[in-house]
Amino acid sequence: MSATMIGERTPARTRPASPRAVVAALATAESRRHLRSPLLWVGVALSGAFAWVTMDQPDDWAGARYQAAPILVGPLLLVISIAVAGSFHRERLGVSEEAPVGEALRSTGRLVGALAPVAVVAVLTAAGAIWVRQQGGLDIGEEPGRTLHAQFTLPELLQPVVLALLAVAVGAAAGRRLRHRATSTLLLFVGWFPVVLVYWGFQSRQVIPLSIVQTQPVSLPVGPISANPLDFPASWLLTQPGEYQDHWARQFVSGLLAAGHDVWLLGLTCLFLAVALPRHRRPVLLGLGTLLAAGGLALQYAVIP
Amino acid sequence: MSTVTASTGLARTVEVTGLTKSYGARRAVDALDLAVGPGVVGLLGPNGAGKTTLLRMLATVLAPDTGTLSLLGGDPAVPSQRLEIRRRLGYLPQSPSLYPSFTPMELVDYVAVLKEHTDRDWRRREAARVLEAVGLADRMHQKIKTLSGGMRQRVALAAALLGDPELLVLDEPATGLDPEQRLELRALLSASARRGTVLLSTHNTTEVAALCQRVIVMRTGRVLFHGTPAELRDVAAGRVWEETEQDAGARRSWMTAEGTWRHLGDPPAGATVAAPTIDDGYLLLAATDGGPR
Amino acid sequence: MNATTLRQAAYPTTRAITWAPLVAVGGLLLALGTVLRLLDGPPGPVLVLGAAAMAAALVFSLRDPAAPLLAAVPTPLIVRRVLRLALVGAVALPLWGLVATMLPGDGLALAPGLALTATGVAVATWLPIDRDVSVAAAVPLFWASATELLGGVGGVAGDALARWATDPWWVVAVAGLLVALGRHR
Numbered sequence: 144m145s146a147t148m149i150g151e152r153t154p155a156r157t158r159p160a161s162p163r164a165v166v167a168a169l170a171t172a173e174s175r176r177h178l179r180s181p182l183l184w185v186g187v188a189l190s191g192a193f194a195w196v197t198m199d200q201p202d203d204w205a206g207a208r209y210q211a212a213p214i215l216v217g218p219l220l221l222v223i224s225i226a227v228a229g230s231f232h233r234e235r236l237g238v239s240e241e242a243p244v245g246e247a248l249r250s251t252g253r254l255v256g257a258l259a260p261v262a263v264v265a266v267l268t269a270a271g272a273i274w275v276r277q278q279g280g281l282d283i284g285e286e287p288g289r290t291l292h293a294q295f296t297l298p299e300l301l302q303p304v305v306l307a308l309l310a311v312a313v314g315a316a317a318g319r320r321l322r323h324r325a326t327s328t329l330l331l332f333v334g335w336f337p338v339v340l341v342y343w344g345f346q347s348r349q350v351i352p353l354s355i356v357q358t359q360p361v362s363l364p365v366g367p368i369s370a371n372p373l374d375f376p377a378s379w380l381l382t383q384p385g386e387y388q389d390h391w392a393r394q395f396v397s398g399l400l401a402a403g404h405d406v407w408l409l410g411l412t413c414l415f416l417a418v419a420l421p422r423h424r425r426p427v428l429l430g431l432g433t434l435l436a437a438g439g440l441a442l443q444y445a446v447i448p
Numbered sequence: 449m450s451t452v453t454a455s456t457g458l459a460r461t462v463e464v465t466g467l468t469k470s471y472g473a474r475r476a477v478d479a480l481d482l483a484v485g486p487g488v489v490g491l492l493g494p495n496g497a498g499k500t501t502l503l504r505m506l507a508t509v510l511a512p513d514t515g516t517l518s519l520l521g522g523d524p525a526v527p528s529q530r531l532e533i534r535r536r537l538g539y540l541p542q543s544p545s546l547y548p549s550f551t552p553m554e555l556v557d558y559v560a561v562l563k564e565h566t567d568r569d570w571r572r573r574e575a576a577r578v579l580e581a582v583g584l585a586d587r588m589h590q591k592i593k594t595l596s597g598g599m600r601q602r603v604a605l606a607a608a609l610l611g612d613p614e615l616l617v618l619d620e621p622a623t624g625l626d627p628e629q630r631l632e633l634r635a636l637l638s639a640s641a642r643r644g645t646v647l648l649s650t651h652n653t654t655e656v657a658a659l660c661q662r663v664i665v666m667r668t669g670r671v672l673f674h675g676t677p678a679e680l681r682d683v684a685a686g687r688v689w690e691e692t693e694q695d696a697g698a699r700r701s702w703m704t705a706e707g708t709w710r711h712l713g714d715p716p717a718g719a720t721v722a723a724p725t726i727d728d729g730y731l732l733l734a735a736t737d738g739g740p741r
Numbered sequence: 742m743n744a745t746t747l748r749q750a751a752y753p754t755t756r757a758i759t760w761a762p763l764v765a766v767g768g769l770l771l772a773l774g775t776v777l778r779l780l781d782g783p784p785g786p787v788l789v790l791g792a793a794a795m796a797a798a799l800v801f802s803l804r805d806p807a808a809p810l811l812a813a814v815p816t817p818l819i820v821r822r823v824l825r826l827a828l829v830g831a832v833a834l835p836l837w838g839l840v841a842t843m844l845p846g847d848g849l850a851l852a853p854g855l856a857l858t859a860t861g862v863a864v865a866t867w868l869p870i871d872r873d874v875s876v877a878a879a880v881p882l883f884w885a886s887a888t889e890l891l892g893g894v895g896g897v898a899g900d901a902l903a904r905w906a907t908d909p910w911w912v913v914a915v916a917g918l919l920v921a922l923g924r925h926r
Contacts, residue, residue, distance in 0.1 A: 185883075189886065189887065189890060189891075192887075192890070192891050193890040193891060196890070196891050196892075217890070218886065218890060221886075321761075321765075322761065323759060323761050323762060324875070325759070325761075325762040325797075325798075325801045325804070325875060325878060326761045326762045326765045328797075328875075328879075328882075329762050329765060329766050329794050329797055329798055329801075329882075330765050330766075330769065332790075332793070332794055332797070332882050332886075333765075333766060333769045333770070333773075333790060333794045334769075336786065336789075336790045336886070337773065337786060337790060340786040340790075340889060341786055504812075507812070507813045508813055509809075509812040509813055509870075510870065527925050531815050531817075534813055534814060534815040535815045537813055538813075539810075539812065539813035540810075541809040541810060541812065542809075544807065544809050544810040545806040545807055545809070545810075546806070546807055546810065547756070547757050547806065547807055549756065550753075550756065550757075554753065554756075555807075557753070558750070558753040558754075558757070559810070559811065559814065561746060561749045561750045561753065561816075562746070562750060562811060562814040562815070562816040562821070563814050563815060563816075564743070564746050564815050564816065566743070566745040566746060566749060568749075604810055607810060617813075
C-alpha cells in the first residue's frame with residue numbers, strides 16, 4: 144500500500160499560448176458543446192419534418208415548393224441563435240473576468256466554435272440541393288411561361304448558410320447584452336418566428352430586398368387580365384390571373400438578386416456582431432456592416448426589374 | 449445496514465429506518481438507520497458521500513425512495529404532517545441563491561411570511577433579532593447584491609433561524625465565514641441546540657470538535673462511524689507517528705509545516721507515536737474504508 | 742397557510758419575480774401589433790407567436806432563484822407558484838387584451854394561450870425537483886412552433902399537435918389535473 148504523495152508539481156508554462164492557439168482551443172470546446180447539444184438536433188428534426196411536410200405534397204400554386212425551400216431552415220436558425228446566446232451569456236457570469244485571455248479572444252473563440260452548427264446547415268442545404276437535382280428540378284410558373292426543372296442558383300443555395308451566420312451574430316448579441324437567458328430566448332423566438340413564417344409579407348418588389356429570408360420567385364405584375372401572354376418575352380416565367388391575382392405576373396428568379404441579398408445579410412451579420420463584441424471592435428464592424436448592407440440593398444434594387 | 453443513535457436520552461427528534469435515495473444507478477443514501485435527539489450532530493464525509501441528500505430528506509425537501517422517516521414525531525410523507533414539521537423546522541441549503549435586490553431585512557421578513565408568521569410587528573422584531581444574531585445588524589438594510597459571499601451565507605442562516613426552530617438542518621453553514629464569524633456561529637448553534645436539535649454537515653473537523661456532541665462520518669451513502677468527537681479522535685489512537693522521512697508503509701502521509709512527515713496506519717517498531725486529532729481519526733477511517741489516499 | 746399569508750407575500754413575491762421576459766415579449770408583441778394594424782395584415786402567425794411567447798414568459802415567472810432556501814417553508818411550492826402566476830397574469834392579461842384590440846380582424850382568443858401556459862405549468866410541476874423551469878417554459882414555444890411548421894401533417898399526429906388551438910379547454914383541464922396530482926411534490 145503506497146502512501147499519499149504530496150508535493151509533486153507540474154511545471155508551469157513559461158511562455159503564454161499564442162492567441163491563435165487560444166482561439167482554436169476555445170473554438171474546439173464550443174463547437175463540441177454545440178454539436179452535442181440536443182437543442183441543435185431538435186432544430187434539425189423540426190427543419191427535417193418541416194421539409195418533409197412541405198416537399199411531400201404537390202404545389203398549392205406553381206412554384207410553391209421552390210418558394211418555400213428557403214424557410215425550411217427556420218427552426219434551425221432559431222436554435223442556432225438560442226445556442227449561441229447561451230454560449231455568449233456565459234460571458235456575463237464573470238467567472239473568466241480575471242483570466243489572462245481577454246473578452247475579445249474569448250468571443251472570437253465562441254464565434255469560431257459557432258461555425259459548427261453553421262456547417263450543419265451547409266450540409267443540410269447541400270443535401271437539399273442534391274435532392275432537388277435528383278428530382279429533376281421544381282416547378283415554377285404556368286403556361287405559357289413555365290418550367291418543370293427549376294434548380295437553385297449558387298447564391299440562393301448560399302442564403303441558408305449566410306442566414307445561419309446571421310443567426311450566430313443575433314444570438315451572440317442577445318446573449319451578451321441581455322441579462323436573463325429567458326429574455327434572450329423569448330426575444331429570439333419572437334424575432335425569428337415572423338421573419339420565417341411571415342416571409343410572404345416581404346414579397347413585393349419594394350420590400351423584398353429588405354427581407355431576412357428571401358423567397359424567390361418574386362412576383363412582378365406585367366399585364367392586365369386581358370393581356371395576351373404570348374406577347375410577353377418567351378424567357379419569362381408567368382402566372383395567370385386567378386383567385387388571388389387580378390393580373391398576369393412575371394415570376395422573377397435571379398441569382399444576382401440572391402447574391403445581393405446574401406451581401407445584405409452579411410452586412411446585418413456584421414452589425415449584430417458589433418453589438419456582441421467588445422467596444423474596440425465596434426467601429427470596424429459597424430463600418431463594414433453598413434457598407435455591405437447598403438451595397439447588398441443597392442445591388443438588389445438594381446437587379447429587380 | 450448501519451445504525452446510528454445520537455441521542456442524549458431525551459425524546460428523539462429524528463428517526464430514520466432503511467432510508468435509501470438513488471439518482472439513476474447511483475445510491476446517494478443507502479439503507480441508512482439513524483436516531484437523533486437534542487444537541488448538535490455533525491455530519492462529516494467527502495464530497496459525494498450523501499450528506500446533502502440526507503440533509504435534504506431530513507429537511508422534508510426530498511422524498512426518499514424507500515425507508516421510513518420520522519421528524520419531530522411526524523411523517524413527512526403525509527402532506528398534513530409535513531406541513532406541521534415545516535412549521536417547526538429551519539433549513540439552510542448548500543450555497544443558497546438569494547434575491548439580489550432585496551435587503552437582508554426584506555428577505556428574512558419574506559421568509560417569515562412564508563413561514564406563516566402574519567403578525568408584522570413580531571416579524572420585524574424576529575427578523576431584526578436573527579440578523580443581529582448572525583452579525584448583520586448594521587447591514588440589514590443594504591441590498592443583498594452589495595454584500596460579500598460570507599454575509600449572504602449569514603443572511604440565509606438568519607432565515608433558517610427564524611422562530612427558534614426545534615430542528616435545524618444546516619448544509620455547510622460555515623462556508624465563506626472567516627474565523628471570527630465561525631466562532632460566532634458556534635455560539636449561535638450551541639444556543640439553538642439547547643432548545644432543540646441541530647444537524648449540520650461540514651468538511652471541517654475542528655468545527656465538529658468544538659461544536660458537536662455527536663458526529664457521523666458518511667461515505668458512499670453509508671455510515672462509517674457514529675459517536676462522540678472524542679471517540680472519532682480515538683480511532684487513530686496509537687496509529688499516528690511522525691518521522692523526518694516519508695514512510696511508504698503508512699496508509700496516509702503528509703508533510704507538516706515543521707517539515708516532518710506525519711503518518712497514519714500501523715506504526716513500524718520503534719516509531720514515535722504522536723497524539724491523535726479528530727482529523728487523524730477521520731482520515732484513517734476514510735483510508736481504511738478504501739477511500740482516497 | 743392562509744389568506745393573510747398570501748396577501749402579505751404578494752408584494753415581496755412581486756419583487757422576487759423576474760419580469761424582464763414578460764416585459765420584453767409584451768413590448769415586442771405591442772410593436773408587432775402596431776405594425777400589423779398599420780399594414781392591415783392577417784394576424785394568423787402572430788396569434789401563434791403571441792400565445793406561445795406569452796405562455797413561455799408566464800411559465801418562466803415560476804423560476805425562483807431562492808427556491809432552495811424556501812424549499813422547507815410551510816407555504817407549499819404549489820401555493821407560491823399560483824401566487825406568482827396570479828401576479829404575472831394580472832399584468833399579462835391586460836397586455837394580451839391590448840394586443841388583441843390592436844390586431845385587425847378577430848381571433849386573438851385567450852383560451853389557446855391559457856392552454857399553452859397550463860401545459861408549461863404542468864410540466865414544471867412534474868419536473869425533477871432540481872431542474873430549472875426554463876425547460877417547462879420552452880414547452881409552449883416548442884409545441885406552438887411544431888404546430889405551425891408541421892400543420893400540414895394531418896391525421897392523428899396533426900390533430901394532436903393542434904389540440905392546444907382546437908380544444909384549448911380540454912388541454913387546460915388535463916394540465917390542471919396534472920398540476921393537482923403533483924401538488925404535493
